[in-house]
Amino acid sequence: PGANNGLRMGFAVNGAIETIHLPGQVRYADAYAAMTERRAAVEAGLAANALFLLEHAPVITLGRNAHASNLLLSEEEYAARGIEVHIADRGGDVTYHGPGQLVAYPVLQLNEWRLSIRGYLRALEAVMIRLLAAYELPGERVDGLTGVWVRGAKVAAIGVGLRHGVTYHGVALNVAPDMEHFSLIVPCGIANKPVTSLAQLVPSPPSLDEIACQFDRSFRAVFAAT
Numbered sequence: 533p534g535a536n537n538g539l540r541m542g543f544a545v546n547g548a549i550e551t552i553h554l555p556g557q558v559r560y561a562d563a564y565a566a567m568t569e570r571r572a573a574v575e576a577g578l579a580a581n582a583l584f585l586l587e588h589a590p591v592i593t594l595g596r597n598a599h600a601s602n603l604l605l606s607e608e609e610y611a612a613r614g615i616e617v618h619i620a621d622r623g624g625d626v627t628y629h630g631p632g633q634l635v636a637y638p639v640l641q642l643n644e645w646r647l648s649i650r651g652y653l654r655a656l657e658a659v660m661i662r663l664l665a666a667y668e669l670p671g672e673r674v675d676g677l678t679g680v681w682v683r684g685a686k687v688a689a690i691g692v693g694l695r696h697g698v699t700y701h702g703v704a705l706n707v708a709p710d711m712e713h714f715s716l717i718v719p720c721g722i723a724n725k726p727v728t729s730l731a732q733l734v735p736s737p738p739s740l741d742e743i744a745c746q747f748d749r750s751f752r753a754v755f756a757a758t
Contacts, residue, residue, distance in 0.1 A: 548580045548581060549580065549581045549582065549583055549638075549640070549751075549752065549755070550579075550580045550581070550582045550583070551582075551583045551585065551748050552566075552570075552582055552583065552584050552585070553585050553586070553744065554566065554584060554585070554586035556587070557587055557588065557589040557631055558586045558587065558588055558589065559588070559589050559591075559616070560588055560589070560591040560593065560616060560618050560629070561618070563584065563586055563588065563635075563637065564618075564620075566584065567584055567637045567639060567700050567701075568700065570582050570584075570639045571639050571695065571698050571699075571700045574639055574640075574641055574698050575641075575695070575696050575697070575698045581638075581639060581640045581641060581644070582638070582639040582640075583636060583637070583638050583639075583748065583751060584635075584636065584637040584638075584639070584702075585634065585635070585636055585744045585747065585748065586634075586635050586637075587631060587632070587633065587634065587635065587740060588629035588630060588631075588633065588635055589616070589630070589631070590613075590614055590615040590616065590628075590629070590630040590631070590713065591615065591616045591617070591618060591628070591629050591630065592610060592615055592616070592617045592618070592626060592627070592628050592629075592716075592717060593617075593618050593619070593620040593622075593626070593627050593629065593691075594617070594618070594619050594620060594625075594626055595620055595622045595623055595624035595625055595626070595627070595691050596621065596622065596623055596624070597623065597624060597625050597721070598619075598624075598625045598626050598721070599625065599626075599721060601718075602625055602626040602717055602718035602721050603617075603626060603717060604715075604716055604717055604718070605716055610716070613716070615628075615630075615713065615716070620691070620701065621693050621701075622691040622692055622693040622700075622701035623678075623691050623692060623693070624678070624689070624690075624691030624720060625718075625720050625721030626717045626718060626719070626720065626721060627689050627691060627704065627717075627719065627720060628709075628713050628714055628716070628717055628719065629704055630709050630710060630713055631709065631710070632706075632707055632708040632709035632710065632729075632731075632740070633704050633705065633706055633707060633709045634704070634705045634707055634740055634743050634744055634747060635702070635703070635704050635705075636702045636703045636704075636705075636747055636751070637700060637701060637702040638656075638699055638700075638702050638703075638751070639698060639699060639700055640652075640698065640699045640755075641697060641698055642694065642697055642698070642699055643697050645755060645758050647758065649692070649694055652692065652699065653678055653690060653692065655754055655755065655758055656690050656692070656702070656703055657671075657673055657678070657679070657680055657690065658754045659703070659747070659750045659751045659754045660680040660687075660688045660703065660705065660750075661673075661680060662750040662753065662754060663705070663743075663746050663747055663750040664680070664682065664687070666746055666750075667730065667733075667734055667738070669682050669687075669730075669733055669734070670682060670683070671687070671688075674725075677720075677722065678690050678691075679720065681725070682728060682733055683728075683733075684725065684726070685725065685726040685727060685728035686719065686720070686722070686725055686726070686727050686728065687705065687706050687727075687728050687729065687730070687733070688703060688704065688705045688706070689703070689704045689719070689720055690702070690703050690704075705730075705743065705747070706727065706728065706729035706730065707729060707730045707731065707737060707738070707740055707743050708729055708730065708731035708737050708740075709729060711727065711729060711732070714727045730743070
């Protein structure tokens with residue numbers, strides 16, 4: 533993992549955020565271990581806030597509000613397709629993560645920004661809307677739902693957890709994933725709205741590395757102004 537702001541583990545700097553890139557296709561269990569270890573350190577005042585940026589190996593995660601009916605195959609059938617299934621301690625329903633998707637896990641001491649959990653969700657949506665605007669895409673919110681849409685199709689899913697005031701889990705942006713994998717679930721439990729990706733929305737989709745940099749910039753801009 534690399535940091536872009538020179539912070540070292542062992543102390544916390546109020547309001548500072550360390551960006552940590554996890555290389556390769558990261559298994560969900562490995563990312564979860566890194567994220568929760570950092571969350572405990574932030575909670576104890578032993579580390580700065582962090583933003584994990586990564587790409588997952590194929591996985592379906594079930595949030596606290598997940599319904600079994602939104603899994604359209606058995607766990608054995610998912611495994612045969614190389615897709616793991618994990619229960620996740622975040623809000624939301626059933627979500628797919630995989631190659632070609634940017635996943636961002638902010639680990640933040642939320643009271644440093646004086647945000648409620650609802651305000652935090654809106655801030656994450658603002659990050660995505662700002663990022664999409666860089667590609668001349670009109671990111672939108674949908675009343676009563678969490679996430680970001682473009683022209684009626686969901687391009688970014690959000691599901692977060694909060695423990696002792698410290699956030700974990702986060703955002704998944706579809707850059708150029710295998711869209712057929714989304715047909716194996718009811719994404720986020722929303723059956724009547726399609727899922728899309730940047731590869732379907734722009735003539736030449738950016739690389740995942742470029743999107744990670746854009747996300748980092750958008751994230752810092754939004755949270756600096758929050």
